[in-house]
Amino acid sequence: MTSSAQSASPARDEVRARAHVMPFGAAITRGGVHFRLWAPDVEKIDLHLIDGPVLPMSREEGGWHHLVSAEAKAGTRYAFRLPDGLEVPDPASRYQPSDVHGPSEVLDPSTYPWRDNDWRGRPWHEAVIYEMHVGTFTPEGTFAAAAQKLDALAELGITAVEIMPLADFPGRRNWGYDGTLLFAPEAAYGRPEDLKAFVEAAHARGIMVLLDVVYNHFGPDGNYLPVYVPRFFTERHHTPWGAAVNYDGADALPVRAFVIHNALYWIEEFHLDGLRLDAVQAIKDDSGEHLLDELARHLRTDNPDRPIHLILENEENDAARLEGDLPHTFTAQWNDDLHHVLHTAVTGEAEAYYGDYAGDMDKRLRAIAEGFAFQGEMMHHRGSERGTPSAHLPPTAFVSFTQNHDQIGNRAFGERLSALAPAPAVRAASALVLLAPQIPMLFMGEEWAASSPFLFFCDFTGDLADAVRRGRRAEFAKFSAFRDPARAAAIPDPLDVSTFRASTLDWSEIARAPHAEVRDWYRRILAVRREKVVPLIPAITAGGAGRIVRGQGIEVRWQAGGKELELMANLSADPVAGFAPSTGETLWTEGWFDGERAGPWSVRWTLR
Numbered sequence: 001m002t003s004s005a006q007s008a009s010p011a012r013d014e015v016r017a018r019a020h021v022m023p024f025g026a027a028i029t030r031g032g033v034h035f036r037l038w039a040p041d042v043e044k045i046d047l048h049l050i051d052g053p054v055l056p057m058s059r060e061e062g063g064w065h066h067l068v069s070a071e072a073k074a075g076t077r078y079a080f081r082l083p084d085g086l087e088v089p090d091p092a093s094r095y096q097p098s099d100v101h102g103p104s105e106v107l108d109p110s111t112y113p114w115r116d117n118d119w120r121g122r123p124w125h126e127a128v129i130y131e132m133h134v135g136t137f138t139p140e141g142t143f144a145a146a147a148q149k150l151d152a153l154a155e156l157g158i159t160a161v162e163i164m165p166l167a168d169f170p171g172r173r174n175w176g177y178d179g180t181l182l183f184a185p186e187a188a189y190g191r192p193e194d195l196k197a198f199v200e201a202a203h204a205r206g207i208m209v210l211l212d213v214v215y216n217h218f219g220p221d222g223n224y225l226p227v228y229v230p231r232f233f234t235e236r237h238h239t240p241w242g243a244a245v246n247y248d249g250a251d252a253l254p255v256r257a258f259v260i261h262n263a264l265y266w267i268e269e270f271h272l273d274g275l276r277l278d279a280v281q282a283i284k285d286d287s288g289e290h291l292l293d294e295l296a297r298h299l300r301t302d303n304p305d306r307p308i309h310l311i312l313e314n315e316e317n318d319a320a321r322l323e324g325d326l327p328h329t330f331t332a333q334w335n336d337d338l339h340h341v342l343h344t345a346v347t348g349e350a351e352a353y354y355g356d357y358a359g360d361m362d363k364r365l366r367a368i369a370e371g372f373a374f375q376g377e378m379m380h381h382r383g384s385e386r387g388t389p390s391a392h393l394p395p396t397a398f399v400s401f402t403q404n405h406d407q408i409g410n411r412a413f414g415e416r417l418s419a420l421a422p423a424p425a426v427r428a429a430s431a432l433v434l435l436a437p438q439i440p441m442l443f444m445g446e447e448w449a450a451s452s453p454f455l456f457f458c459d460f461t462g463d464l465a466d467a468v469r470r471g472r473r474a475e476f477a478k479f480s481a482f483r484d485p486a487r488a489a490a491i492p493d494p495l496d497v498s499t500f501r502a503s504t505l506d507w508s509e510i511a512r513a514p515h516a517e518v519r520d521w522y523r524r525i526l527a528v529r530r531e532k533v534v535p536l537i538p539a540i541t542a543g544g545a546g547r548i549v550r551g552q553g554i555e556v557r558w559q560a561g562g563k564e565l566e567l568m569a570n571l572s573a574d575p576v577a578g579f580a581p582s583t584g585e586t587l588w589t590e591g592w593f594d595g596e597r598a599g600p601w602s603v604r605w606t607l608r
Helices: 143-147 150-156 192-204 253-269 291-301 336-347 352-356 361-370 405-409 423-435 462-476 485-489 497-502 507-511 515-539
Strands: 025-029 032-038 046-049 054-056 058-060 064-069 077-081 129-132 160-163 181-185 208-213 233-239 242-245 274-277 309-312 332-334 377-379 384-386 398-400 439-443 545-549 553-560 563-570 585-590 602-607
Touching: 046 064, 054 064, 143 192, 150 192, 150 515, 181 192, 181 253, 192 208, 208 253, 208 309, 253 274, 253 291, 336 352, 336 361, 336 398, 336 405, 336 423, 361 545, 361 553, 423 515, 423 563, 423 585, 423 602, 507 515, 515 553, 515 563, 515 585, 515 602, 545 563
Parallel strands: 129 160, 129 439, 160 208, 208 274, 274 309, 309 332, 332 398, 398 439
Antiparallel strands: 025 032, 032 064, 046 054, 046 077, 058 064, 233 242, 377 384, 545 553, 553 563, 563 602, 585 602
16 A cells, blocks of 8 residues: 555455554554554553553654553453543544443454455445434344344345444444544444444345445544644644544644545455545545545555445535546535425425525426536525536436435434425435436435434533533524424434434334335335336436426436436426327336326336
8 A cells, every 4th residue: 555544455365354454553463462553742652451551652753652462362451541641542443342431442353254255246326225323223223133124125125225424432322423433333333243244244135335434523522632642633724523634734644544544444344335425525635635535546446356336425516526537536426406406396495505496496407417406506505606517427426315314314303204295295206316317315214204203312421412402402593493482492302312212213114004005115116226227327427408397397318328218207286287298118107197297296207
């Protein structure tokens, strides 16, 4: 490996049978466990082997502290002791059995008996993604319990699971975006071996596993890096969470290596198929090679034997990160624009950022046909121009959805779309997403119109907990629905365990009406996607061409190597006339079409 990743890659035939090698953390060697920590601002650091001795570490060039201990082994718990006596976990800890403030545990990843060594992934165009929060996906909230539901996902037609962030967070309840120990899978969900068992169980069913990772900030509780290595962060850039991670300053090389190795670690040590990178617009980097480019390059060149899928969340709608050839190009981006045009159509909501989309048929057409609704225009909600042209990109550059964790959970009461819009409207919007040549994504429970909300929850204590409560109330104070103090007081407390429990899926619903019928609808339409649409997608190399029909309808056509995939959609409560006659094979009809007229909430897909 070159540049900031700094360590030699193991041979390809060894990667799947050994730990990912990195220049920090705890690694088992023939002479014992080698501990290594970057702390350039501290002259002396000791290693405390819990239930054992306190051992002085040696300081070497570049601010690295290291020690090889023959007394340590797999299972040994340890912490680093600073000169003032404070003991901190290993920032590269592979497991935190006692949460983010407790000691780390030495692991020997090479002992896991992998059984998926023939797995070589799936091509991206076959992806049907299922976003999952492990803690609320099942009543048990564990990797092992989630694995028991994989047969149900495979039967539904899911080909990829996207897990919300797993980096160890404080407490036992969190969405995952407050993680502080990036290499340690959250202990509330199980041990790292349990996550590996989940991954190989998914692969055995033909399901890829993607992981949401957060490289734009660290959580507010349990992040000890500012205490002993303040240069890990920089005041040169700021983010919504404060000082930015230092990816481009004078001391940025070890910081960049830390994050790049983290990405490689998830792919190589856990056999994951890809990553979803959270809010990359907040990853600030003015260096010659942006961290995102370096990260993508390493992931692809170090793992050439299988596809590595890299998905962005990027508020800037920057098509440049989705253009060009591998290895630095990203596979796709979450398309919030498409969500927003569909959500405003079926719910009528128009507050906050929805105001920039509500009733705007030009943006609706553009998002459906080309990807980004904003391609350089002024977005009034943010007060600046947003986006770049995207019609030249293949539809697979966009991940489309009618629901996700943000768009549900950032609502005051966490309502799913099925609780906000009529069932025919939800089916119409879903039929549009699920049969389009973009990559569709469902949020867990969407496939049976789960009655449980998905609320914002966390497990902080003390002043931080109070600040989160106040912030949650203040966040909604500007909305007209919460000007009534009684209504505002009814917003669920994110710190109360009942908020977390209310967000847990009730799997017994899938056997009862109306949920069983909804799930069958999703199963049938995904079968049509698999059989009729997926084979066309590799030939669709750019966005579609379309028109607005009588101010309410949409027609879009995508060219697919001599064939044409056609969408006709009326996402309104009134019939619309003026659609072109359809002469091709009808793949799916939602609602009704009669000649040139489309009924309320009607969608038709044809192939000709």
